[in-house]
Amino acid sequence: MNLFDAHSIIADLGLIGILAIIFAETGLLVGLAFPGDSLLFLAGVAASGSGAAILGGAHLSTAGLFLLAPIAAISGAQVGHWFGHKYGRSLFDKPDGRVFNHQKVVATEKWLTKYGTGRAIVLARFVPFIRTLLNPMCGIVGVPAKTFFKWNLIGGIIWTQLVIGLGFLIGEKLEGSVDKYLLPVVAVIVIASLVPVLIELFKEWQTKKHHK
DSSP, X not given: OOTTOHHHHHHHHHHHHHHHHHHHHHHSGGGGGSOSHHHHHHHHHHTSTTHHHHTTTOOOOHHHHHHHHHHHHHHHHHHHHHHHHHHHHHHHOOTTOSSSOHHHXXXXXXXXXXXXXXXXXXXXXXXXXXXXXXXXXXXXXXXXXXHHHHHHHHHXXXXXXXXXXXXXXXXXXXXXXXXXXXXXXXXXXXXXXXXXXXXXXXXXXHHHHHXX
16 A cells, blocks of 8 residues: 555545545645645546546545545645644744745745735645645634635635546546546646736736836
């Protein structure tokens, strides 16, 4: 069993393993190394009609996956936010910290202020590493619990249902290996989520250019 391989998680641990990894990937720092988008996508394939044959017999409950995956993702992020709020700047406000440091705290504050808390939290769901780090950072910089929960709820539902849904739809029509679809689909998801950010950066660059 390999906890860093989506195929192995689905085949060896099933739905419980998927939920545990999604929770850890969105709520615990150890989750930085776990698969997120690829796991949800392959889980969607495994829940489809032809998924079991494609993934070597691994089959998941469709209703269980679509219902429980967002709960795992949302609750994991809430734990991350609580952790950041509980231990706060006193733990992470260090100039030489590897994961959290003063520069990242300041950068997160500027990011949330400039692009808006809601958009930042929702878009972070689709970017590996960022979806793990942003949750505790929101707690550290003092994003109110009610505000974080609202956008965490929206982001968690959109992320899980969209990625699982893509896997499910492709699994229904797929023949042969799913591997050739995995990286392109994950890449498209990440790139699409970054488009609004790139647009804002371009607008900022244009503004600075005109003011020179």
